[in-house]
Amino acid sequence: MKKKSMRAMLAGGAVAAAMPAQAAFVEVVNDIGQDTRWTRDNVYILRDVIYILPPAILTIEPGTIVRGIEDTYCEGGAAGDQPGALFVSRGAKLNANGTPDAPIIFTAIDDPYVPGGAATIPTSLAAVGSGAAWSFATNGFTFPKTKTTGTSPNVGGAVDNIFAHSGRWGGVVLLGRAPIGYDGDNDTSYLAYNAGTGLQSGDVPAEPTGATTIPSTNDVKAGNGVGFGLIEGGSFDTVTLGTAFYNGLSSSTSFRAAVYGGVSVGSPGGSGASENDNSGVLRFCSHRFGGFKLGTDNEVNGVTFGAVGRSTVVEWQEVLNNKDDGFEWFGGFVNARYLFTEFQGDDGFDGDQGFQGKLQFLFVLSDSSGGADGGHPSGTVTGRLVADASDRLFEWDGSEDNNKGVTPNTNPLFYNFTAIGNRGLGVTPTAGSSDQGLLARRSTDGDWRNGLFEDVNSNVMGGDSTAGSIAIIHPSTYYFNVGATLTASMGGNTFSGSALAATSLRKKGTDFHRDQNGLDPRMTVAAPARAAAADLPPSDGFFTPVQRSGAMADNNMLIGWTGIDAVGLVDVTNVDRPEPVLGVTAGNASVSFVADTDEGNTVTYAIERSSDLRVWTPVAVVTDGGAGDANAAAGQVTWQDTAAVSASPLHYRIIPQ
Numbered sequence: 001m002k003k004k005s006m007r008a009m010l011a012g013g014a015v016a017a018a019m020p021a022q023a024a025f026v027e028v029v030n031d032i033g034q035d036t037r038w039t040r041d042n043v044y045i046l047r048d049v050i051y052i053l054p055p056a057i058l059t060i061e062p063g064t065i066v067r068g069i070e071d072t073y074c075e076g077g078a079a080g081d082q083p084g085a086l087f088v089s090r091g092a093k094l095n096a097n098g099t100p101d102a103p104i105i106f107t108a109i110d111d112p113y114v115p116g117g118a119a120t121i122p123t124s125l126a127a128v129g130s131g132a133a134w135s136f137a138t139n140g141f142t143f144p145k146t147k148t149t150g151t152s153p154n155v156g157g158a159v160d161n162i163f164a165h166s167g168r169w170g171g172v173v174l175l176g177r178a179p180i181g182y183d184g185d186n187d188t189s190y191l192a193y194n195a196g197t198g199l200q201s202g203d204v205p206a207e208p209t210g211a212t213t214i215p216s217t218n219d220v221k222a223g224n225g226v227g228f229g230l231i232e233g234g235s236f237d238t239v240t241l242g243t244a245f246y247n248g249l250s251s252s253t254s255f256r257a258a259v260y261g262g263v264s265v266g267s268p269g270g271s272g273a274s275e276n277d278n279s280g281v282l283r284f285c286s287h288r289f290g291g292f293k294l295g296t297d298n299e300v301n302g303v304t305f306g307a308v309g310r311s312t313v314v315e316w317q318e319v320l321n322n323k324d325d326g327f328e329w330f331g332g333f334v335n336a337r338y339l340f341t342e343f344q345g346d347d348g349f350d351g352d353q354g355f356q357g358k359l360q361f362l363f364v365l366s367d368s369s370g371g372a373d374g375g376h377p378s379g380t381v382t383g384r385l386v387a388d389a390s391d392r393l394f395e396w397d398g399s400e401d402n403n404k405g406v407t408p409n410t411n412p413l414f415y416n417f418t419a420i421g422n423r424g425l426g427v428t429p430t431a432g433s434s435d436q437g438l439l440a441r442r443s444t445d446g447d448w449r450n451g452l453f454e455d456v457n458s459n460v461m462g463g464d465s466t467a468g469s470i471a472i473i474h475p476s477t478y479y480f481n482v483g484a485t486l487t488a489s490m491g492g493n494t495f496s497g498s499a500l501a502a503t504s505l506r507k508k509g510t511d512f513h514r515d516q517n518g519l520d521p522r523m524t525v526a527a528p529a530r531a532a533a534a535d536l537p538p539s540d541g542f543f544t545p546v547q548r549s550g551a552m553a554d555n556n557m558l559i560g561w562t563g564i565d566a567v568g569l570v571d572v573t574n575v576d577r578p579e580p581v582l583g584v585t586a587g588n589a590s591v592s593f594v595a596d597t598d599e600g601n602t603v604t605y606a607i608e609r610s611s612d613l614r615v616w617t618p619v620a621v622v623t624d625g626g627a628g629d630a631n632a633a634a635g636q637v638t639w640q641d642t643a644a645v646s647a648s649p650l651h652y653r654i655i656p657q
């Protein structure tokens with residue numbers, strides 16, 4: 001069938017579009033119970049924990065800024081109360097489909113490093129409920145944003161305090177109905193999930209009931225019903241829905257908005273548990289200066305996933321300076337790619353409760369844990385507070401309550417990641433700061449392939465004393481400048497990483513990664529990790545089949561849309577952005593573009609196709625003059641899509657690697 005229409009969209013570095021000169025401020029104080037659209041000509045201010053309730057869909061336009069407020073200024077008004085945050089409940093959806101030119105930014109109330117700058121910051125906010133009034137003067141980002149390389153961090157100069165800003169609001173939380181490996185009542189009758197039948201057996205399914213606080217008989221994530229959990233940062237409080245929602249047990253208008261997971265006991269009038277549950281789209285979103293700790297093991301992360309299904313689209317997400325983890329998965333089957341987290345207060349990527357998704361192109365950068373004394377001439381702390389120093393780059397646990405027999409068990413699959421600690425950056429690491437590469441424990445399975453670990457203070461891989469975990473770091477993962485490769489207690493984990501004699505990264509910065517334009521995480525041209533000896537990801541419709549290690553080769557994927565670029569830490573040089581030209585040759589779509597020839601090597605490009613601008617499928621990996629290039633001219637690439645047959649318009653995007 002002849003292709004009727006084709007368009008091109010480029011994903012990669014770009015300059016964010018400017019906001020209007022004066023934004024309108026919309027304070028959000030009520031849950032969202034019907035389809036709603038947030039537009040880029042407004043700035044939306046979260047004055048409480050805001051739930052999107054089923055079956056509502058919240059659509060956020062590209063270029064929109066969403067600001068959260070601290071606990072003291074929210075409903076409740078007490079320090080330690082819940083701050084402004086956005087929760088997507090089971091059965092609801094968030095469509096935050098940004099672009100590289102117009103990312104969606106979730107940030108603190110007074111962060112000036114956004115398109116539109118000060119015009120997007122309110123000068124004051126009135127009190128809400130028992131929450132206090134807020135004024136710009138009390139909490140401003142008051143100092144210059146970066147330190148130049150010629151200025152010592154301890155003797156003054158243009159030093160920023162952005163690194164001391166975290167926990168300034170909550171975060172974004174997605175909750176779904178995928179099966180989770182969780183037995184909340186911690187008895188001996190474990191949840192058993194049968195993927196073939198979609199049924200669960202073991203305990204009697206029941207939603208959390210009783211008190212409005214976490215039952216003392218359960219662990220901090222609570223829920224005494226098999227397959228259900230209370231997400232960290234949430235409460236047992238119920239809301240009344242306008243339309244009855246089927247929760248896997250029955251249909252009711254009484255709904256616990258912060259519960260995730262589901263059971264399959266039939267589906268009258270709705271859906272029960274599903275690995276393919278759909279919570280919406282997250283694309284090109286930057287999450288900055290958030291996170292919040294309500295209590296021990298009860299925190300809001302930069303982006304949190306609870307039982308999210310694989311029909312949810314997650315890609316091109318950044319978390320900057322979050323108080324707790326960058327990204328955390330509580331079970332679920334969602335796949336994700338192009339995830340970036342910097343200066344997080346705990347772990348970079350954290351997962352448990354039976355998460356079984358696929359993850360590709362991940363980047364994590366530890367904070368200046370030992371550099372909290374590197375300060376402004378006034379004595380203001382500019383580094384991360386010691387109590388909030390980064391911990392592990394990856395931390396993964398098995399199903400809960402730590403039982404191998406609880407299924408599904410945690411079993412993620414990773415390809416192409418870069419994980420950077422802070423070893424050798426001028427100070428001794430803070431006492432008690434693990435700064436491990438990967439801790440895989442409590443019966444965690446999983447594969448880590450095609451990765452780079454650098455500057456890890458402790459060990460690249462750790463485990464626990466039991467043999468239940470069988471996580472594997474493959475030889476296609478490289479390491480440089482680490483304290484050790486593994487711990488004595490590895491359990492059943494396997495480490496086969498490959499040592500490097502020198503860094504593979506072009507620039508890392510010398511002052512705890514805080515040098516102006518001092519970060520370029522692309523690989524050097526001669527890096528061994530570029531070799532084709534790396535594992536080839538499967539061509540399964542999700543993974544991009546690039547045969548190299550690391551998250552970035554020649555494309556600095558942080559440029560143009562991220563917070564770490566906005567505050568001036570990222571190098572300004574990058575691979576040329578291709579401008580595709582589409583055509584039709586012999587009934588087949590063709591994609592042509594000018595290839596970058598000044599990188600000192602041949603740049604690799606991934607080509608992806610979409611029929612709905614929602615889901616993008618990798619369809620080719622090409623190089624100038626290599627396999628798949630139908631254009632004989634040097635510096636020109638033409639690729640023909642001979643496999644696509646569609647009556648719908650086809651769209652293409654090119655991602656330099």
